[in-house]
Amino acid sequence: MAKEVTLTIDGQQVTVPAGTIVVDAAKKIGIDIPVFCYHPKMEPVGMCRMCLVEIGRPVHDRATGEQQFEEDGSAKLQFSDSLETACTVPVSEGMVVRGMTEKVQKGRKDILEFLLTSHPLDCPVCDKGGECPLQNITLEYGSSESRFDYDNKIHFDKNVPLGDLIYLDRERCIQCARCIRFQRDIVDDPVIEFYHRGRSTDIVTISEPGFDSYWSGNTTDICPVGALTTSDFRFGARSWELNHSASICSHCAVGCNLTYNTRREAKSGGDFVIKRVMPRQNEQVNELWICDKGRFSHHFTHSTDRLTQPLIRKDGELVPASWEEALSLVAENFKQAGEDLITLVSGRLPNEDLFNLNKLTTGVGGTASLYTHMAGGDLVAQAGMTKDNNLSTISADDAILVIGSDLEEEAPIWWLRVKQAAEKGTTLIVANPRPTKTDANADFIIRYPYGKEVATVENLASGDDNAAKAFAKAKNTLVFFDSEGTNLATSSALAQACANLLGKTGHKSGLVGVWPRANTQGAWDIGLRPGADLDTAKALYIVAADPVGDDPELSQTINAADFVVVQELFLTETAKLANVVLPAQAQTEREGSFTSGERRVQRFYMAVKPNAQCRADFDIAAQLGAKLGVDLKGRFPSLVMSMINAEISGYSDASYEEMAKVVDQWPIISREDLFYGGTSYENKQGLGIQLELQSTRETRKISGYTNGLPEGDLIAVPINLLYDHGTMLSKSDVLQSRTPEPFVSLNPKDAQRIKASDGMTISITLGPESYIVVVKLDKTVPAGVVLVPRSIGIPIHGPAAIKIHIAETALA
Known part of the structure; x- marks a missing residue:
């Protein structure tokens, strides 16, 4: 346990762990020391000088080391002649x-005056207005008048x-x-930097294309002024006009x-629309951050390509129909199919949908199957993360x-989070046939051939090399x-091999599947399994999946x-072949739950109102159940x-x-204060429930697969981007410039052999x-291998x- 230190801030005593900096110690007792450059997730730099305070330290006798006291018995203190930055000074016993003295107040006022000498008076139109630290701190500590002549202000590009x-x-x-330090120090992606000096200092991008990062949107959250804005929200709304709906990202x-x-x-038409997506603090999951895919992909919700009414096939064409007509037709055919009904569902569906769809299908004698290329969810349920062994508790x-x-x-x-754990001393072993960014923080890198x-x-379970020894002796382990x-x-x-590895090394938990969809683990928990033989189906019920789009041969x-019934957001390639197409609600338009990896x-929770003709997947299943004699709960996901x-x-x-319960988290952010952690929102809607492991597992012999690759001159290996x-992403217009055209990656030596050049x-x-x-x-691609991104239409x-x-x- 860390040593604790007691100090006094503005007359209030506080006890905090040794090493805590003054600005954080003050926040613990509700005292706000204003900051601009400081951020609780970054190393302090003391650049802005806004957090200046007076600091007195106990005087000790140089010869004996004994603390000195005043005549009245109080501790004798030595205050520095100059103000000190509270964001860089660690506490001491x-x-x-003192943060409210006249000297401190003048120092803060002077810093603000300096910052505002050429700051524009944009508050009425600035995107940050209403949630701007500079605005709030100026009102608290700044001057009501400026000594700087407006004509002398320097103007820059806006x-x-x-x-x-x-x-x-x-x-x-x-x-x-803040933005530069976040990109450089937090996400190891230094694609922006300062350029020039003095008043000409500017932020520039040093990547091609510009600001080429998966994390760029976070810089707009932590910017303490309106200098950085997102292209889709810029001049889009004022902060006080916005409603807030808590949600969970549905993309991984x-x-x-x-x-x-x-x-x-x-x-x-007077409807609510999504204006922006912001991170919501959950230190157990994403801390304060989200990737750009999670931030910008919501635009599919308002796509004009959304399905808005049921369609049935008549005379070879899909034509509009009423819900009653469509559901009656579906129910009649499902009843006839009986045990020859196969329901194919995606892991992007919430738990409530998966449960009802599974119950509906089995209720008429059919089989419900999970559409995925990856197995092992049953093992994760037995040996997954726990409350005591996860990315928040991992240690050196x-x-x-x-x-x-x-x-x-x-x-x-x-x-x-794996990178952060490695930086704090956790042993990181990365095993992959090709280099990845995770390698940069690895203690051990294992290269193996595909297959x-x-x-x-x-070999890790039974070997005696350094990587195997390090894994075996670890107190707790995580396996992705x-x-x-x-x-x-x-x-x-x-x-199974990963589960066996945990068991053989004496570890009871820590198995994590890097699933391709947000709720694949939930699907496994509910009892859905992949691998159904679609060729045997008389009736197919395909929900939130596009198998033909992934594999045209499946047509x-x-x-x-x-x-064939397809239940979807859009008229996908699979939906174009259906007898009935049912329009579903998007995750943003209803309530539900996901089970993460x-x-x-x-x-x-619901963010926007759905189209009147779109229905939630769990509710559609319940309505079909009512026609088929299968009792399901609909209407309310609860x-x-x-x-x-x-x-x-x-x-x-x-x-x-239980999911809606919250506890205090550190850092404390997004409250009505001047301690600024960014506009990530405080979590008031729930931190979720960490499930307990289902049962004690047994080490099982591995069989039923081919060890190695198929025969061939070149082997295609599917990868995820x-x-x-x-x-959904293909319908989010803001991200289309980030989505590459279909491509494959090839080693230059293989390319030379077939006389192919880059971009050909x-x-x-x-x-x-x-x-x-x-x-x-790409020289990092193993020889003889062609890397093929999934979802580009090549059925691998x-x-x-x-x-x-x-x-x-x-050749032309």
């Missing part, structure tokens, strides 16, 4: 801090695009360097806590293994496993079924969750009421089909032999 998502107003910048397995800011707009005595995953591309916040991931984990280089069978074997399977169940609490193992305590061509159009032959894509040369769900030749368009 007996310290006395509309500087640092990139396609972030704009800079140079006049508003106070050079606190992390479960980042968000707040949707909405406003009613006349141009939208512990170890983390990341295998088969490019974490920054697939779960950016997990990459960030040898299971053997690599087994993914699907790169695997198919469904191999990923199942990899998950034959879809067309072979007697009856850490097995934390978290609730989200009723469905109560059924989940009663029927799903481990979920008995995961009620909406943060900015993919998925259903090539043809990939997979079985009887060929696909035209652009090639990117695991390693596959392919042939490449130069496309005729490139």
Whole structure:
């Protein structure tokens, strides 16, 4: 336990751990020392000088070291002649801090006057107005008049695009360097920097394209003025006009806590629209940060391509129909199909939807299947993270293994937190066939050929090299496993190997699947499994999945079924082949819950009103159940969750009421104060529930998969990208510039052999089909391997032999 120190700040005593800096100690007792450059998640730099205070320290005899006292018995103090920065001074026993003296007040006033000499009077139009620390601190400590002549103010560009998502107003910048330090020190992505000196100091981007980072939006949160704004919110609304709806990000397995800011707009017919997305503090999950995909991808909600009414096929065409007509037709065909009904669901669906869809399908004798290329959720339920072993509790005595995953591309916040753990001393082992950004912080890097991931984990369990020894002796361990280089069978074997590794080294928990969807773990917990044979289905019910978009060859399977229903947000490639298309509500338009890859169940709330003809997936299932004699709870998601609490193992305590509970978090942010942690919102709506492990697991023998790669000159390996061509992201116009055109990555030596050059159009032959894509040369790609991003229309769900030749368009 850390040593504690007692000091006095403005007459109030406070006891804090040794090493705490003065500004943080003051906040513990509700005293706000104003800051600009300081941020509780960054190392202090003392640049802005706004936090100046008087500090007195106990006087000790130099010869004896004994503390000296005044005649009245009080401690004798020595105050510095100059003011000191409260953000850089650590507390010490007996310290006395004065933050409200005349000397301090003058110092703060002088700093503000200096900052405002050329700061524009933009408050009536500035995006930061109403939540601006400079505005608030000026009203508290500044002068009511300026001694600086307006004509002498220096004017700079006010509309500087640092990139396609972030704009800079140079006049508003106070050079606190928060944005630069965040990019450099927090996320290891130093793509912006100061340029010039003195009053000409400017923020510039040093990447191509500009501000090329997955984290750029966070700089607008922590900017203490309106210098940095997002392209989609700039001049979009005033802060006091916004409503706040708590939510959970639906784009990966992390479960980042968000707040949707909405406003009613006349141009939208008086409906509420989402104006911006802000992080919501949850120190157990995402701290104060979110990635740009989570921040900007919400635009699909208001896409004009959304389905707005049921469609049924008549005379070969999909035409509008009433809900009653569509549901009656679906129910009739599902009843006829009986046990030959297969429901295919995506892990992007909330728990309530998955539960009702599973109950509906099994209630008529059919099979519900999870649409995923990755297995192991049953093992995560038995050996996953716990309250005592997670990314918040990990320490220097512990170890983390990341295998088969490019974490920054697939779960950016997990990459960030793994990096932070490694920087604090946690042993990090990264095993991957190719380099990833996670390597930069690794203590041990293991390179294995694609196809040898299971053997690599087994070697860690039984080996005596340094990596194996470090993992075995760790007090607690976390194992992140993914699907790169695997198919469904191999990923199942990899998950089992990772669970066995934990068991053989004496660790009871810590298994984490880097799932491709937000609620894949929830689907596994509810009992859904992948691998259903769609060819056997007489009726197909496809919900929130686009198998034909991922694999055009599946169109034959879809067309072979007697009856196909697609329930979706958009008219996807699969929906175009359906007999009935049902319009669903987006996550932003209803309530529900997700179970993250850490097995934390978290609730989200409605942000905007749905189209009157769109219905929640759980409610559609309940209405179908009513026609088929299957009793399901609809209308209210809380009723469905109560059924989940009663029927799903481990979920008995995961009620909406429990999910909504909060506790105090540090740092304290986003309250009515001058201690500024950014405009990440304080979490008042719930921190979620960490599930307990379901049962004691057993080490099982691994079988049923092929160890190695298929035969072939070149082997295609599917990989995941943060900015993919998925259903929702492809409809978020703001991020289209970040989403690359379809491409594959090839080692230059392989490219030379087939006479391909960087940027050339090539043809990939997979079985009887060929696909035209652009090639990117990348020396980090293993020889003989072609990396193929998922969701670009090439149906590769695991390693596959392919042939490449130069496309005729490139030869023309």
